[in-house]
Amino acid sequence: MPPDPSRRSERSRQAILTAAVDLLREVGYRKLTIEAIAARAGVGKQTIYRWWPSKGAVVLDGFLAAVNEDPDDLSLPDTGDVAADLRGVVRAIVAELADPDLSGVSRALMIEMQEDVELADTARDRILAPQMRAIADRLRAAQDAGQLRADLDLAVAVELLVGPLYHRWLLRTAPLTEAYADTVTDLALRALGPQPART
């Protein structure tokens, strides 16, 4: 029978997530072991297996605890200047991916998403989808204001913006810099902008 969540030790939960994230930074995802997490957290192995189905699930929860974002606070500022607003998010994403503290956890999640489809779904819904929806919302506002083409598929538009960033980060084709962020933003905006008036 499933364990009773009301009797769960919050203390242990915190210790496990902290230990997991710390160890992840220290040794990398591949060498991260449940055994080590339990030892570092001062916790029995069973306590981990009782509440999480896999190493990836622990790391996912660890990531969520680490960023600890309110999904409602995710909405982008709307200064009326789409270009400036997008430039801001894109730069923020690049900063997050380049941050050596966070990127280890993100990469770990990426790895696990390749093999564990169930976890991939959760990660997508809890982490990626909200961020992308926030960007889509800002784009829709601009679209309504006539600053962007009316016939845009916003989902694709968002990926045109962030796809190149993840491409560099994951495939390591070149360093992920702020300059790259800006170049990508500019190019993408040109694609999304209103049809040039033909005569």
Add this chain to the structure above:
Amino acid sequence: MPPDPSRRSERSRQAILTAAVDLLREVGYRKLTIEAIAARAGVGKQTIYRWWPSKGAVVLDGFLAAVNEDPDDLSLPDTGDVAADLRGVVRAIVAELADPDLSGVSRALMIEMQEDVELADTARDRILAPQMRAIADRLRAAQDAGQLRADLDLAVAVELLVGPLYHRWLLRTAPLTEAYADTVTDLALRALGPQPART
């Protein structure tokens, strides 16, 4: 002392790569073990460890053997119609990523690239860079013909094109279809195209 490559058994090398790719398809990357590869290939484990530093390296070589592309044959057709030509490559990439036979190996490589920077370098140089250079070459031709903006950073241009594809494939944000390929191509081309004549 390092082994002498001139005495290497080509027979064993082939058997190992074949076994690795086959097993990868059967059980996935995480459950792929050196031991199983050796057993399937009818080879001593040491023969694998002698020639490859890691499981990822074997898979990388297996990938190269499987696609077996002549890097010189990689150049894109140039029909004079950039749009059509690009649409072709993008569709081809999508097809490759969606192919259940190949995508397992590719995902495995992706995973390993996240943890093993050295392997990531090799994979980039041997697999990704040639493909991206081929696209860049085609873009340069178009640029010379005045079909694209003159001030483009071609490396970024290529990533604007393929980034969204990999984003979907890796982050599983949505199914990777041919329609998506075309939409992305159209949007990207709009970004890359020549400055609209401002009256």
Add this chain to the structure above:
Amino acid sequence: MPPDPSRRSERSRQAILTAAVDLLREVGYRKLTIEAIAARAGVGKQTIYRWWPSKGAVVLDGFLAAVNEDPDDLSLPDTGDVAADLRGVVRAIVAELADPDLSGVSRALMIEMQEDVELADTARDRILAPQMRAIADRLRAAQDAGQLRADLDLAVAVELLVGPLYHRWLLRTAPLTEAYADTVTDLALRALGPQPART
């Protein structure tokens, strides 16, 4: 940190010792492997390594379990007739060494004692010393009864008796028979007996 003996699985311990002794008989000491013992016993290898430092130590315990003698029951009968009593033990020792079931284990122990001094100490204290002490005790009684010389070094006396037996058994100089046992006993007794009255 050392394992907690109170949590040790008696079931596993028995299975390991039984498997070890059985396999020893089947394949000999050199081809006896920890891996095979674990497999035969239905036990993880770690469970063996957790409780025994070496293959020899397992075999030693297996030997002890197999003979399962109460060290207090080891004392020789005292019929008053030293010659007869000694003849009995010597024959018994020869029988044990010639027994194909037991001798394999004994030889294995012998082998290990040559290379592992620590194990040699244990084997001596646990197996050989009690047997030799029992013989020494019987000799002392005879000595007190004036049947043996008063100035005997009993330790040497015992080895005069059993040394030749082990010599044949280990060096394979000739078959180890009951006749040999009796001849040795007779000769040794002549050496140990009271000084012949001179005039």
Add this chain to the structure above:
Amino acid sequence: MPPDPSRRSERSRQAILTAAVDLLREVGYRKLTIEAIAARAGVGKQTIYRWWPSKGAVVLDGFLAAVNEDPDDLSLPDTGDVAADLRGVVRAIVAELADPDLSGVSRALMIEMQEDVELADTARDRILAPQMRAIADRLRAAQDAGQLRADLDLAVAVELLVGPLYHRWLLRTAPLTEAYADTVTDLALRALGPQPART
């Protein structure tokens, strides 16, 4: 087909035996490997396997080369005093067994004799039998001179003498000293001496 001994490299043979004995002293028999012998001797592994059937056989030859005794020179001195002459051999045997240089090789041989009956036969015939025959010869002379009982089984008599020595050496029941040698000799002689005249 068997190799042609006339084309055998004497140089390699010497190097192998020397390397084997040296390594034996350095690391002990268990950790002595063919691979290490070949490397130390600057010889291919095949050269060892071509001429010797097993590790034990190499060590046996190494032992013979090390002691390098002429089996004809083995005969004991005959001063007319059996007691003194035997005391001499027994002390010599003890000295040899206690010699840290030689005893390692001897122990290795002992080990191998326990598992390899064929090698045991060779070792017995080449090493032990000659030594024991020499002692038996001396005993026979004494017997003929009326110094020993006429009805002795000389083979047993020899083992009564040397058995206790090997017992201590192999079973490590106590240190093997010269004093022990003398005590054993005295006791054994008493057993072997002529029947006391019963009044």
Add this chain to the structure above:
DNA sequence: AAATAACCGAGACGGTACGTCCGGTCTTGAA
């Protein structure tokens, strides 16, 4: 307040794979 049930820490257990070492065979090129 006692009894009873869960979670908890600890870690032993049966397993699987690791990466290494060596056994014994086979292949290559030099002498």
Add this chain to the structure above:
DNA sequence: TTCAAGACCGGACGTACCGTCTCGGTTATTT
């Protein structure tokens, strides 16, 4: 043909973790 060198297949080594299980010892209700 022998030899030095060493790649090869195979298999055991001793270690590290996996995920499950069993053990006392706290809690935290339920009687």
